[in-house]
Amino acid sequence: MYPFDDKPYEECGVFGIETDHIGPQPAIDTYNALFALQHRGQHSAGMAVSDGTQIKYRKNDGLVPDVFNMDMLKTLHGHMAVGHVRYAANGGTSGVNAQPVLVEFRGEFYALVFNGSLTNARGLRDEIERAGGIFQTKGSAELILVAVLRELLKTGSLEEAVCHAMKTLGGAYSFLLMTRNKLIAARDPGGFRPLCLGDRNGAAVFASESCALDAVDARFVRDIEPGEIVVSEKGKRHSIPSGLPPRHSVCMFEFVYFARPDSVIDGLSVELARQAAGRCLARQDNIEGDIVVGVPDSGMSSAVGYARESGIPYQKGFVKNRYIGRTFIQATHGERVTSLNIKLNAVKAVVEGKRVVLVDDSIVRGTTIARVVSVLRAAGAREIHMRVSSPPFLYPCHFGTDIPTRDDLIAARHTFSEIEKKIGVDSLRFLRLEDLGEMLRGLNISWCDACFTGKYPVPVPPNG
């Protein structure tokens, strides 16, 4: 069952495609793309498909392969589609909150998918409610769609309506809006969340990450620019500037952890950014280690970078059980606690007696890494030197990531030496703030690092 008051923000992935041929292909493409974006949201999945006359859809709780099957996809005929994977911030989730959000309004159909978090959601919603608007979800996707349609009543042009609505939206948003014959992509002026454009034999493809373009064999064309609107209709694409001054604040966390390493965002390869962070760490370091080990899977890229820079050999210190799924049994009370090594076991022959440089991408609450460290200790590691390829998290995020409140951030409440003790390592170092520039060298636009600095690029609600 679901509480009605889901937190409004969500980590998500979006995808859209416009082809020139009606058939099952757009639905199958969307399936493949959503599967490639699955890491951006595991709680629900959905897609809507247009054949020019009507829009059919399917959405529900669950992973992409749980929500769709081939028989279903083959009946979702159309020439356009939008799709969505959703992460529900507080565990509360519901097929009802799944995206796309769909509306039939004055004879046209609208399907919207959204990634981000509006900073002024409450105020905007109150304003629309005062004007008679009625909402069925707490979700920002519904809010954005209603805001656009209310502007549409005034302007008559959907493109203008999107422009006008964007002027009222605060915070982070990348969205795709599909009617029966048109696909509109929009990215907020800060460009907090990624959104890119691809092309497959003339078909327009939009996706949160470029790895989804690869999944449908589309060629990467370019990133949607902060504050830009791109319209694809009948095989033609054109760009509309929203007129909002771009502030360029793409989310650091995409490079640190969230995006897939094979994606390229705003000109920078995620994999290379992570390796660069590892190299920076090594350059500042003077520890004598025997091997460098990355925490699977999040610390692997940085560990490769660290090893290469330091000359300390890179090693596979862990084996991750590749059958881990959502159904794993939890031995809760009384019985011997299921140790973490069910999921992640250390390779004793590799780590025993060694001084291990252990690399991970970030430390949030510190509980998981403490268990990882204990597995390494049990396998006989002599010393463990933790190296974190991002600065310490000190401030909550208001732009669509699930970084918790300060009370839960271990680095906000403890000194480094306290953290060392809590997680059981011999030494601990984080990436320095001043190294972010090195890590993100090659990024086309500026970034948001408010979670490290507290310097939010746009106004945020008082108690987020």
Next chain:
Amino acid sequence: MYPFDDKPYEECGVFGIETDHIGPQPAIDTYNALFALQHRGQHSAGMAVSDGTQIKYRKNDGLVPDVFNMDMLKTLHGHMAVGHVRYAANGGTSGVNAQPVLVEFRGEFYALVFNGSLTNARGLRDEIERAGGIFQTKGSAELILVAVLRELLKTGSLEEAVCHAMKTLGGAYSFLLMTRNKLIAARDPGGFRPLCLGDRNGAAVFASESCALDAVDARFVRDIEPGEIVVSEKGKRHSIPSGLPPRHSVCMFEFVYFARPDSVIDGLSVELARQAAGRCLARQDNIEGDIVVGVPDSGMSSAVGYARESGIPYQKGFVKNRYIGRTFIQATHGERVTSLNIKLNAVKAVVEGKRVVLVDDSIVRGTTIARVVSVLRAAGAREIHMRVSSPPFLYPCHFGTDIPTRDDLIAARHTFSEIEKKIGVDSLRFLRLEDLGEMLRGLNISWCDACFTGKYPVPVPPNG
């Protein structure tokens, strides 16, 4: 996958309860009641529970036991609940269209469940859209809730808002509207669809049929009157007349087929009405039969009435496989067609060589009864005299039942003797229109028989 354009009408069942104690009981009661109302809708089920502070809900496609389980119910704590089972007219169905419809509006939560069909849905929706309203479903439940909330903006009182909204609604509707602390029941001025009030130790209980009161051990108090609004709040109930002139046109079809025989609607027992129809048929009849056999389960009650009036012995001529569920295999092509006798077998020892008076409640398309007759023939019945305990269906319904268009109604396209041949019986008789009064003796209010007469009690759309 779901087409966006679900037909707006639905056969459904609703239930609501207000108790004075917060706990899992209202959710469990709603489960039991929905299970008793399962015959009114098998496509989706849902409930919302209020604990005075928040409203939690659960709804999805499927039968009641598919959508809920005990672990789930035990977490749905509250003192009030509303629930719904839904029949999707055209097979198109979706967890998204499941009821209750939920809205958070200006700090209050609203959950609405609905049974019926609005005759002016399109016009009403267009009007609200022109005023800026935006809809996410084609469903009348959302339409009614939006209509009420728009009135609420004007009046400030929810009860008044319901009154005002009812003045704009045409056709058939029984609905329950729950806020965090209030439960409102409303029945349209025609009283097309049933709605009754029960009491369990002071707790108010509302249900589409009295059999759901039995399922929660509640005492039947009375039917909600056509055009009446009943409010239950903090253990107190009061009635508000809507001010709409009652037209009294409860649906005949509830007595013919739809309602459960153990329900009492507007003062008349469904079982006794069906038996009375059987008696009327016998009184008009001069056929010489050896046995009277009812088609399971729909013709059993009328067959008992016919047998008693005619003196011809009642017999169980069929055995219905009691394990039939939704999962039964269909042998489609090539293989020997799965004969109907998998589901329904004739008792040869009973029917062989006999002149059978075969009683069923209605004939719509005529395809199923033709197969039943062939099973009886194969078992050796000498003569088969079909007696139908309702007049022939000639006109479509606009008030929430799934009677098809004239093109599909066998009686609208064929003479009686053609039908006899098509379904393979030796003689065929329907209940006479003038016998409806006898069948429905004891009903407190007038009834709608437009499906037999074409005389619709309220204006209906030109091509329904």
Next chain:
Amino acid sequence: MYPFDDKPYEECGVFGIETDHIGPQPAIDTYNALFALQHRGQHSAGMAVSDGTQIKYRKNDGLVPDVFNMDMLKTLHGHMAVGHVRYAANGGTSGVNAQPVLVEFRGEFYALVFNGSLTNARGLRDEIERAGGIFQTKGSAELILVAVLRELLKTGSLEEAVCHAMKTLGGAYSFLLMTRNKLIAARDPGGFRPLCLGDRNGAAVFASESCALDAVDARFVRDIEPGEIVVSEKGKRHSIPSGLPPRHSVCMFEFVYFARPDSVIDGLSVELARQAAGRCLARQDNIEGDIVVGVPDSGMSSAVGYARESGIPYQKGFVKNRYIGRTFIQATHGERVTSLNIKLNAVKAVVEGKRVVLVDDSIVRGTTIARVVSVLRAAGAREIHMRVSSPPFLYPCHFGTDIPTRDDLIAARHTFSEIEKKIGVDSLRFLRLEDLGEMLRGLNISWCDACFTGKYPVPVPPNG
């Protein structure tokens, strides 16, 4: 999980078919037939199909539609098949214990399905173990198959091996044994459990009950005689007498409760036997009742007979929820107990103020009928006169039915007037032993009534 020590006896249903054409039809027929026999066993289902070269099979826990689906059936190509539904006596069940039992032995394949209970299972098993035989289940099906194959080692002829093995088997057994090209049916000399032969365009069909012949559109040919062996091979059938003296003791309980009313067993229609029992009850009775009501579904046939003989009108006093399945929620502790009327509700309009003659087929423990009576009382029945269409159960069964030990048999521990009080009726009568002859008039062979009389037709184990 399953205890290893399943009780060895089982209530079951068997089916077999030999056609002259290889394809999916025999598997589909077996599916349909097992579905018709589902009432004989709901715990597991299975079938084996031979195409002359190999035998494929599928068996598992669950109802027939749970174990099989059409895709699966279409791959089970063959010209012969045997199938089984199984009731596990003590709730313990396992896909491993499901039948058919399969063996590959000296280059031939054997599949056996079985209904009954061996009285000398323990002794026979010990004997075979002493000779080096090894068993993987406690089931009698495996025991019979091993016994046959051990005889086969001696004789070389499978038919003779079956004959010889039958001489060693005590108690009740009907079984079908399929090799790649032969189908053998055998019924014990007592004929405790039913087994009949049908024909469909030359194809031989065997089934526990004739209702399964109807389900595959086969014509009933005759019952397999007690002690008879029938072999079907390449479209030809011949009968082999086992040489065992037939004792003719078909189980009464098949007619009282177990078999489907549309089946005919050893010449007698189950439905007519039940009606005859009702008529006997009425003939002995002098109660003044207003209506006769049968307990669904088991008492319906007898109620029809009682009503007809007594002249008291037959009425449908109950409505059974037709969506009841295995998944129904049990409100266990704390919450208001889910009353029986969720499954079975009384029709108040029919029973209120009435003197009800309530007819059921049997009373074993008395707990269920007490709840049924209380539902009737709550609906306002003035008097309730219980009439049971079988004599009181006083002795346990050793021949394959699940009648419990004397300690659980209400009639074995209480006087009639005590039972009246316990179940809450105004009067109680059972069918008299001397009326069994009348009830079973038309039966070709003698019957076993040991559960009423304690006179077992064959020796039984000391403490069964």
Next chain:
Amino acid sequence: MYPFDDKPYEECGVFGIETDHIGPQPAIDTYNALFALQHRGQHSAGMAVSDGTQIKYRKNDGLVPDVFNMDMLKTLHGHMAVGHVRYAANGGTSGVNAQPVLVEFRGEFYALVFNGSLTNARGLRDEIERAGGIFQTKGSAELILVAVLRELLKTGSLEEAVCHAMKTLGGAYSFLLMTRNKLIAARDPGGFRPLCLGDRNGAAVFASESCALDAVDARFVRDIEPGEIVVSEKGKRHSIPSGLPPRHSVCMFEFVYFARPDSVIDGLSVELARQAAGRCLARQDNIEGDIVVGVPDSGMSSAVGYARESGIPYQKGFVKNRYIGRTFIQATHGERVTSLNIKLNAVKAVVEGKRVVLVDDSIVRGTTIARVVSVLRAAGAREIHMRVSSPPFLYPCHFGTDIPTRDDLIAARHTFSEIEKKIGVDSLRFLRLEDLGEMLRGLNISWCDACFTGKYPVPVPPNG
């Protein structure tokens, strides 16, 4: 559905534990251990638990988390348990063939789990059948258990029976045999398949791989020696030599691919053996590459070794979708073929324009690696030099691995330069046979490399 003639050989994993306390812990341990051994068999899973009085079991098709849940485990009380995961060689699989195999024989219960493949299965089976033995499966587990029990009839001692039976068994076998109070582990004289002994606070633990000891927090004690029998009973363990001359031929393939890298087998770490193979490859190589990339996950360890030896930087050239499960949709015909990059995408930023040394563990049919290469090409790799960390497969395996017949082995039918073309690489090298000694340095016993050399250490069937 399942053909009756499953191929008799199986890749599997076994686990057993004897504790001194009755409770759910042994079942939970077995669950965790089987989960750690899941890579050894994904088709079925099972366990049997003894509490000293009875043995309960559960086995079925499916992955470990599909077959078991916590509620189930908590009811499997006992002090001992054995468990099994099974890979069905030809796709044919059945809950019926799942292990453990269970037998009740002369008042004792026996549960056996087995990994390996008997080379004389057919002959042994024929011999036992001639002596009256009857089998229900084609599986070698049943065959071994029957062989042991037949010896038990002669000797009276289970330990002796195991000894005697082992003298009749040819080929590869590691098995665990549990009675109500005793746990016996045996490994064939060749030691083809691994089996090790662990200890947790005095409790004896047996497992196919040491990673399963880690999963239950047990300490590795030692490998069971080829030809050794270890008995654990009431907390005491003793070793019995089988008397068979040990031939020491542990399977190479365990080190090449099959075992988990965190396991240690016969004294050698699997991870280190793979790295050593990579180092050997590099040492023989003179290619000029820019980066070394391993094929996930099988080539990662060797790639690390290659990179270290060669000095060419190790890189993560691929991203594997971590949500890949068994349910992934296959776009079969008509639609754009789902490219491999759904599962495995290249990191363009890493490989573009690079000369890639691509390392994998083995090439069997060559189809998968061809697709991996094409993904790398599409991402812009300039040159691709394939390095395989095992010699070419030329001969089928008869000892329990799924290496296909010669017709399917690409290296048996093609020259190296043909293979280069078929898989699309610029150069191709395999590990040299003479380097196996270097790779397996540290292994306590000799190994079997018949799949590379055709020199089978024991006689094998003529056409396997």
